[in-house]
Amino acid sequence: MRKLAIVIFICVCLTLSYFTIVSASKVFKTDWELPQSTEQVDTKQxxxxxxxxxxxxxxxxxxxxxxxxxxxxxxxxxxxxxxxxxxxxxxxxxxxxxxxxxxxxxxxxxxxxxxxxxxxxxxxxxxxxxxxxxxxxxxxxxxxxxxxxSNHYEAGKMIGEQLIADMGTVGEVAVMIDKQHQYFQEQRLEGIREVLQRYPTIDIHYIETEDTRKEVIATTKDVLNRNPNINAFIVVNVEILAAMINEIERRSQIEPYFIYSFDDDYESITLLKQGKVDGIIEQAPxxxxxxxxxxxxxxxxxxxxxxxxxxxxxxxxxxxxxxxx
Amino acid sequence: MNSIQKKILVLVIAVLFIMVIIWTSLTYYNQKMQYQYNNILERYLIMNEVTNESQQIVATLNNYIIDPTAANLDEINKSKTKILSTKDEVMKFRNTDNNYVLTSYENLIDSLVEIMEQSVLARSEQQTEDYLNALSEASRISKYISEMTLTIIDKELNTYKRVYRSMINNSEELLKLGIWLLPLITMLLLLFAHLFSKRITKPINELTQAAHELSLGRFDLEVEVNSNDEISFLAKMFDKMRININNYLSEIKQKAQLENELQQSKLLLQESQLRSLQSQINPHFLYNTLDMLSKKAYIEDAEETSDLLVNVAELLRYNLNKLENSASLFEEVQVLNQYMNIQNTRFIDRLQFHLDIDESCLDVQIPRLTLQPIVENAIIHAIEPVEDGGSIWFRIIEELEHVRIEIEDDGPGMTEEKVQQMLQLKKTKSEGHFTGIGISNVVKRLSLFYNNHDVFDIESKVGIGTKIILKIPKTGRVEDSETTPDS
CATH class of the missing domain: 3.40.50.2300 (Response regulator)
Structure with a gap:
């Protein structure tokens, strides 16, 4: 009985001291990993x-x-x-x-x-x-x-050529630009124009719009109303793309339209995968x-x-x- | 140093030591944490100061532009030095993570100072548009500075996230440590207290056990205590006491034995008294009658008969005296003479009695009725059975320390066996003795009286005779009464 008590006592003591030591080592171990302080100014550019x-x-x-x-x-x-x-x-x-x-x-x-x-x-x-x-x-x-x-002028040309290849040389094309007329967009436009001008049978509408969603929808409606025979859209600013496609979808099938855009962001790639967009210019970011x-x-x-x-x-x-x- | 005190001190010091260790480590830990917290706070405070000072600069610049006095210029310079010194402070926070942003921060402050100087210059040259532009630029930069301060603080938070997290974890662990530490210390203290109290109480228990044994009267068990403190001293003293008591006890036992022997001798004396009384059939009447008979014989001119009767009467009177009283040798010799007169009358020529007495020795005290039974014994054994009778010699000789009394006869003697029997006080029948006191009684009384077995001796040879020797010490009886006999 006495022996058992001693054994139990020793066991309890050992267990307690084990946990205490583990705990103490955790407390007093300072692995604070302070970032190395550097007195000298970084000379890196x-x-x-x-x-x-x-x-x-x-x-x-x-x-x-x-x-x-x-x-x-x-x-x-x-x-x-x-x-x-x-x-x-x-x-x-x-x-x-x-x-x-x-x-x-x-x-x-x-x-x-x-x-x-x-x-x-x-x-x-x-x-x-x-x-x-x-x-x-x-x-x-x-x-x-x-x-x-990217050479945006070249990109515009590529889109234009692709359109011709897909659609043929006859059709109505709407080119959607935002109102800011940024330099790179102008260049893209330049490229597109350069190609499409070669084919007088292609009717080109340059449509300016604000790039807010509401404006895009309104403009798209307007375009579709005015030109019911339109065959293709070229979206110069990718931000217009999603809202525009939305609007077209509401009205009719999206398939008959040839839609092209620049810039491969999430939305445009998703739309491309869904087949709603026919082509996108991929750059090398x-x-x-x-x-x-x-x-x-x-x-x-x-x-x-x-x-x-x-x-x-x-x-x-x-x-x-x-x-x- | 007192030993138990030492033990208590050791215990207290051990406990104190544990406490001090815990206290020190906790204080150390706390201090470290505090330092970290202070550092962090300091960073934030200093960065905040930069923001404030940059705003201050814009405000003073504005004041100066409105009112270009020397005092306001002074203000501007003051805030400029202030922000530059604060900038130096901030630069101390540089580490690998915030190096980039801190450089930007530093440059931003520099830009602010530069713009401010430009503005001051433009103001002094009255170039209105320039200094207004510079002012608005300065205020923009100041805004950027406060924004960047937030960015840096944000970055700091990110950088130090792990540190803060680990600080939080640490404090949680500290709580756990406390929880574990409490039962551990409790256990350890219990253990210490137990061992310590055992070391003190175990010797006490042993001592208690020993005392219990002693109280039960077991004085032969040694008191043993395994300890090195006062208790062991106590135990040693206790053991000494036990040994002393043991010695006293054995001494008392010896004394009791002695007393027992004394008691025995008294009983023996009483017995002999009883016997003598038994043999006295109304002795006083007999004595008086004999006295009267002697007077009657004298009147009737039978003088010899009268003398005989006187002798018998005297003998009887002497016998009536108490036996335990001692008598002088002189008295004894007198009684012996009277007895011999009677025996001479009885044996007439068959008995030759020779006296050889050193008169100077007659004062010695001897037990009453010592000589007469011996002589009577000689008569019984040496004269009565022999038809031709015999001689008895009685001598008193002075020696160096004793008075030597010899009673010699020329009777048939005794075998050595018989002599030994007599000397060893084997009871023999005292038949035919006048006083009813046998020789063995005499021997016993003598040895008791002188507390010495050397007093009585027998020399005897078959066919030649027997000699009984008494060696009476001159000093007399050492202990007991020296009362003179009264007749």
Missing amino acids: RLVLITQELETPFWDKVATGAMDEAEKEGVSLEVWGSYGNNQEEFLKQIEIAIYSQMDGIILQGLDTDEFKNLTKIKAASYGIPIITVANDVPMGDSLRKSYVG EEMGKMSVKLILDWLNNKKVPLDLEGYQTDIKIIKANDEK
Whole structure:
């Protein structure tokens, strides 16, 4: 009895001390993993990529490409920007980037006066080089060092040619443009026009619209009402696409229409898969990111001076609904 | 140092030690946590300060533009130094995670200061549009600064998320530790207290057990206590006491035995008294009658008969005295003479009695009725059975320490066996003795009286005779009464 009591007592003591020691070691073990503090200022060059369309598949890919390149080159890069084409926020980010005296700024081009003002005057006064990416702004307006991205004129031409190939040389085509007339959209339009003008049998309607959903629907209704025989839509700004297709679907079958768009965002790709869109221009966003970082570093390190002011083209190709299926 | 006290001190120190360890580690831990918390708070406070100071700059700049006095310029300079020093503070927070954004932050502050200086310059040169532009730019930058402050704080939160999380976990673990620690310490203290109290109480229990045994009268068990403190000292003392009591006890037992022997001798004395009384058939009447007869014989001119009767009467009187009283040798010799007169009358020529007495020794005290029974014994054994009679020699010789009394006869003697029987006080029948007191009685009384067996001795050879020797110490009887006999 006494022995049993002693054994039990010892067992209890051992168990208690085991748990106590485990607990104590947990308490006193400080694995706080504080980030290493560095007294010296980071000498790495600081770059920033600013876009108005954060977290869209296209810009995610641009950012990934840029990040990869930055890591490879050993420079710091951050991706800033605004969501859903919030211009005000976008411009503010640019301003902050300039005041923060970044070493280089990679920008999604925006064809507005404020943008041009900022890039032309502010950035230049702080001596910060700017490269536009994906969407260009004319060099004279923005004092950008270079442009990296698709050749939108070429893209427009490709779409036009595809349309001819699909539809034939006779038909009515509606070209949907938003009212902002951004530079890259103008270029696309240019390309389309260039192709379609060759065929007088093709009737072209240039339709301007605001890119809000309501406006798009209203405009689409209007177009369909006025031109009941329309065969094809070319959407220059992808943001118009979804609302427009919605509206067409409400009225009739979507199949008979030939619909083309630029920019491969979620919506457009989904629509492509569903067969509602017949073709989309696929760009090379990762390539853009990569190249833009590389070029701006070349410029900063005086390797390649001056840069090609016309810009550096990345690949474009057209994907059709049939391919996706 | 007192041993039990030492033990208590050790226990207390052990407990104290545990407490101190726990206290120290908890304090250390607390301090560390506090430091972390302070650090975090400090960061946030300093960043917040940057925001405030940037707003302050814009406000002072505005004041200056409205009212370009030296005082306002001074204000501007003051806030400029302030924000620059705060900037240095902030730069200390630089780590690998926030390096990029902190550089931006730093540049933003620099830009603000630069714009401010531009504005001040433009104001002093009265270029209205420029300084107004600069002011609005400054206020925008100030806004950006506060925004970026939030961004940085946000980033800090992200960076330190793990740290904060682990701090929270740690405090939860601390609670658990407390919960485990409490029963563990309780157990350990119980164990310590148990061992400690056992070390103190075990010797006490042993001692109690020993005391119990002692109280039951078992003095032969040794008191043994395994300890090194006062209790063991107590036990040693206790054991000593036990040994002493044991010794006293055996001494008392010895005394009791002695007393028992004494009692026995008294009984023996009483017995001999009883016998002598039995043999006295109204002795006083007999004595008086004999006295009267002696007077009558004297009147009738039978002088010899008268003397004989006187002797018998004297003998009887002496016998009537108490036996336990001692008498002087002189008295004894007198009684012996009277007895011999009677025996001479009886045996006439058959008995030759020779006296050889050293008169100087007659003061010695000896037990009453010692000599007469011995002589009577000699007559019974040496004279009566022999037809031609015999001689008896009675001598008193002075020696160095004793008075030697010899009674010798020339009778048939005794075998050695018989002598030993007599000396060992084997009871023999005292038939035919005048006083009814046998020789063995005499021997016993002598040895009791002198507390010494050497007093009585017999030398005897068959056919030659027997010699009885008494060695009476001159000092007399050592203990007991020295009362002189009264007749």
